[in-house]
Amino acid sequence: MPEERVVLRNxxxxxxxxxxxxxxxxxxxxxxxxxxxxxxxxxEEIKTSGLRGRGGAGFPCGLKWELAKNARGDExxxxxxxxxxxxxxxxxxxxxxxxxFTLIEAVAVAGYAIGAKRGYIYLRAEYHYLLxxxxxxxxxxxxxxxxxxxxxxxxxxxGAYVCGEESAxxxxxxxxRGEVRYRPPFPPTRGLWGKPTIINxxxxxMNIPQIILNGARWFSQMGTERSKGTKVFSVSGDVRKPGVxxxxxxxxxxELVEDLAMAERVKMVQVGGATGRIIPYSMIxxxxxxxxxxxAGAITVFNESRDTIDxxxxxxxxxxxxCCGKCAPGREGTGALVEILxxxxxxxxxxxxxxxxxxLSQAMMLSSLCGLGQAAPTAVIDTLQHFRGDYENRLREExxxxxx
Amino acid sequence: MSKPSGRVSTRGKSNKNLLLLLEEAQNKxxxxxxxxxxxxxxxxxxxxxxxxxxxxxxxxxxxxxxxxNIIRICKSLPCFLSNSDMIxxxxxxxxxxxxxxxxxxxxxxxxxxxxxxxCDRAPAMMINSEVYGDLTPEKISGIxxxxx
Numbered sequence: 001m002p003e004e005r006v007v008l009r010n011x012x013x014x015x016x017x018x019x020x021x022x023x024x025x026x027x028x029x030x031x032x033x034x035x036x037x038x039x040x041x042x043x044e045e046i047k048t049s050g051l052r053g054r055g056g057a058g059f060p061c062g063l064k065w066e067l068a069k070n071a072r073g074d075e076x077x078x079x080x081x082x083x084x085x086x087x088x089x090x091x092x093x094x095x096x097x098x099x100x101f102t103l104i105e106a107v108a109v110a111g112y113a114i115g116a117k118r119g120y121i122y123l124r125a126e127y128h129y130l131l132x133x134x135x136x137x138x139x140x141x142x143x144x145x146x147x148x149x150x151x152x153x154x155x156x157x158x159g160a161y162v163c164g165e166e167s168a169x170x171x172x173x174x175x176x177r178g179e180v181r182y183r184p185p186f187p188p189t190r191g192l193w194g195k196p197t198i199i200n201x202x203x204x205x206m207n208i209p210q211i212i213l214n215g216a217r218w219f220s221q222m223g224t225e226r227s228k229g230t231k232v233f234s235v236s237g238d239v240r241k242p243g244v245x246x247x248x249x250x251x252x253x254x255e256l257v258e259d260l261a262m263a264e265r266v267k268m269v270q271v272g273g274a275t276g277r278i279i280p281y282s283m284i285x286x287x288x289x290x291x292x293x294x295x296a297g298a299i300t301v302f303n304e305s306r307d308t309i310d311x312x313x314x315x316x317x318x319x320x321x322x323c324c325g326k327c328a329p330g331r332e333g334t335g336a337l338v339e340i341l342x343x344x345x346x347x348x349x350x351x352x353x354x355x356x357x358x359x360l361s362q363a364m365m366l367s368s369l370c371g372l373g374q375a376a377p378t379a380v381i382d383t384l385q386h387f388r389g390d391y392e393n394r395l396r397e398e399x400x401x402x403x404x
Numbered sequence: 405m406s407k408p409s410g411r412v413s414t415r416g417k418s419n420k421n422l423l424l425l426l427e428e429a430q431n432k433x434x435x436x437x438x439x440x441x442x443x444x445x446x447x448x449x450x451x452x453x454x455x456x457x458x459x460x461x462x463x464x465x466x467x468x469x470x471x472x473n474i475i476r477i478c479k480s481l482p483c484f485l486s487n488s489d490m491i492x493x494x495x496x497x498x499x500x501x502x503x504x505x506x507x508x509x510x511x512x513x514x515x516x517x518x519x520x521x522x523c524d525r526a527p528a529m530m531i532n533s534e535v536y537g538d539l540t541p542e543k544i545s546g547i548x549x550x551x552x
Contacts, residue, residue, distance in 0.1 A: 087480045090521040125464045126520045128533040158423060159463030161518060175421035177461040236482040236523035243524050270481075300482055300523075314481055318518055324461075 003260070004222065006230045007206040008246045011098035016133055019140040022101035028146045030209035034109045035148070039069060042113040046208070048216035050228035055081055055164070055201030056272065056296040057371070064198050067188035068114040071196035078110045078119035079173070079192065079199040083157050083164040085124055086273035087318060088298035091232040092202040094244045096123075096130050099206075100137035104152060106205035109212060111150045114198055119152045122169055125159045161322035165370050166199040168324060179324045180370040201296070203232055223249035227289035231297050235261040237270075238303035247288065254284040257301055265304045268386070273298035274315045275375035278382035308383050308390035313341040315379045323372055330373030333364040337380060344394040351395060354384065422448060422458050426465055435466040463517065471506045471513035473551045475499075476530045479516040482523035491527045492516065494541035498548055511551065 005011075014021040022028075034042050047062030068076060080103065084092040095103065107119040123131060131154060138152050155173050157163050163172045167181035170192045191197025207229055211219045220228045227249040236242040239261035247256060253271070257263045266281045271288075272295020279286060279293065286292050302311060320334035337360065340353050361377030368374045384391060422444070429440045436459050445452040459465050477483075477492050496502060499512050506513040522528035525537025536547055 084521055085519060087519040088482050088523050089519070090523055093521045124521075125462075126517075126530065129535065156427075157462075158427065158465055159517075160461060172423065175423040175425075175458070177458050234523065236526060237485050242482075242526070300485075302485070306485070311481065314484060318480060322518065 002248060003246060004230050004248050005246055006210050006219075006222075007095065007203055007232050008099075008244070009210070010102060011095065014099060014101070016098055016100055017136060019101060019137070019144065019146075022099075026209075026213060027101055028105055028141075030212040031105050031108050031112070031146070031148075034112055034212050039113045039115065042109065042212070043069060045216045046113075046211060049207075049211045049219040050216075050223075050226075051204065051207055051211065051219065052227070052290060053201055054203035054207075054231065054296065056086070056275075056294075058290045058294070061200065061204055064188055064200075065110065065113050067186070068116075068191075068196045068198045071189045073196045075195045076114055076116040077192045077195055077197040078107055078114065078116045079166075079169065079197060080107055080119065080121040080205055081164060081166065081169060081199050081201050082127070083122050083124045083169060084127070084202070084296075085161040085164050085322075086275070086296050086298050087315075088236055088270070088273050088300040089234045089296055090236075091234045091244050091297060093127060093130070094234075095202055095206060095232070096127070096134065100134050101141070102206050102209055103202060104138055104141050104147075106208040107152055108147050108150045109208050110198060110200065110205065112148075114196070116198075117149060117151070119150065120173060120192075121152060121154045122157060122163070122173060123154055124157045124163075128156065131156065160324075161318075162324045162370075162372055165372060167370070169199065170197065177324070179326045180372075182369065203297075224287070224289045224291060226291055227294070231288060231294065233288075233297040233299050235299040235301070237263075237299075237301040238266070238306070239263040239301050249289050249294075250287045252284075253279060253286050253288055253293075253299075256288065256299060257284065261299075261301070263301045263303070266301060267304045267306055268302050268308075268311075268383075270300040270302070270311070270315075270379070271295055271298070273300070274318050275371065275378055278311075278379055278386065280386040282386075308387045309341065309345045309394055312379045312383050313338070313345050316341055316376065319372060319376045323376075324370075327367075327369035327373060329364045329368040330370070330376070333360055333368070333373060334376050336360060337377065341380070344391060347394050347396070349391060349395045354391060358384065420448070422450070422455065423462075426455070426459055430465060435469050469506070469510075471510050473512050473531055475512055475514045475548075476517040476520070477503075477515075478518070478520045478522065478526070478528050480519035480523075482519070483527040486526035488527040490541050491529065491539050491544065494544045495529075495548075498545055512548075 051061040052058040160178045162168045163178040168178040172178040187197045232246045269279045271293045276295040277293045316337045320338045323330045325331045441455045445455045503516045527539045528537040
């Protein structure tokens with residue numbers, strides 16, 4: 001399946017500091033068209049398109065908007081999640097660098113659809129260098145009165161991976177520790193400051209203007225049955241051409257990793273960053289879709305020289321460090337996994353450790369409060385399935401292991 | 405459920421939003437001293453523990469004085485695969501301190517950080533809010549030289 005430019009259509013084409021170059025590419029026509037439709041009509045179009053969230057969870061975008069629109073309350077908010085912290089992900093950075101205008105227009109369309117007057121872009125602290133150009137783009141749109149009664153503010157994070165989780169993100173905007181909330185209630189009914197709120201990833205929103213302009217049917221022709229449109233991938237690791245690639249959903253992992261990014265001697269691919277799946281080379285022909293594997297589109301490639309335990313140990317160290325600490329399965333579970341994996345990396349694993357890891361992983365998946373804790377064991381479980389020998393080689397010698 | 409804190413903008417002048425107040429205070433004095441945190445707690449009528457809780461949650465908020473320039477080297481997997489370890493040791497050699505420390509002359513603070521979203525240019529680091537990618541040990545001294 002081909003590369004396609006929907007989300008990235010303006011990247012490297014327009015000038016991110018000049019709104020006139022965006023207007024010349026149908027800029028703000030989608031917002032004008034949306035305003036001629038009813039909010040219900042806009043939401044219906046998004047629902048029909050089949051657009052699902054690109055931040056990793058894949059929740060149907062139109063449904064989220066509908067819940068917020070139907071929620072009672074005169075004050076509502078749109079939040080764009082630009083807290084791109086997943087390891088190996090840089091697509092949103094690329095989008096923000098190259099085309100801030102489409103995002104701004106999309107936030108305004110979302111505001112119109114759900115009845116919000118204000119939107120926030122939550123920008124991660126590490127992307128502070130993008131703040132100036134984003135503010136400039138918003139300023140240019142305001143000056144030409146393109147946003148109507150809608151206004152957009154940027155709120156900067158302060159260095160916390162977990163704030164990419166939507167409920168932690170809202171607590172952070174409210175000025176608190178970015179700790180995950182219990183749900184329900186969900187944000188569309190009670191979100192920011194208790195008001196109905198939608199939170200969409202940068203890439204999800206980037207699709208909106210094109211769907212409004214070209215229609216839901218155009219969009220839903222691309223992709224698979226339950227994964228419509230395209231996906232933007234961030235490819236890095238052991239590849240000759242790291243970078244951002246946009247492919248029609250359902251394209252094969254092999255096309256992305258070998259044909260486009262030119263990887264060789266691949267051992268495994270981590271799809272979706274630290275909380276993502278680990279795919280052995282034998283499964284390189286897996287399609288990239290919500291039905292199979294996707295996440296937020298981080299693709300980290302490891303060649304045959306890489307050590308499985310190293311990769312999993314580092315992944316868990318990261319998650320333990322960034323866990324917000326509110327729930328015990330997340331806080332203690334990630335800590336215990338780091339400790340056990342540390343033993344394996346030193347060649348001091350015990351046979352019973354493997355059973356403990358498997359049991360602990362089940363508990364974390366079932367009982368953690370948010371996606372971080374629930375998905376934290378993924379790398380361990382996948383590698384125990386596909387690379388179990390790499391663990392067995394790190395058992396203590398007297399347990400039958402071969403020390404490295 | 406807390407009450408709306410009203411209109412707050414990026415360079416926030418909000419007098420209710422704890423995180424914004426901490427960010428403002430740090431912009432002024434470079435770090436968050438006990439006195440500053442106590443003052444903020446009093447102004448909000450909040451317990452100091454709440455202020456301390458937020459101040460220690462975020463990695464870009466500092467409780468100790470920092471150097472004039474902050475070096476953050478990415479330690480996450482994509483950079484690790486591109487030998488970030490070599491970059492870390494050459495920065496250590498160049499400025500004579502380890503991660504978590506500040507040089508005696510206050511020129512640099514140095515820390516390791518998680519993914520900064522520059523994996524296409526790995527190994528990468530940030531100095532203040534600038535990103536430096538495709539690093540090699542040879543490039544380090546030249547880059548650091550431009551910081552006073």
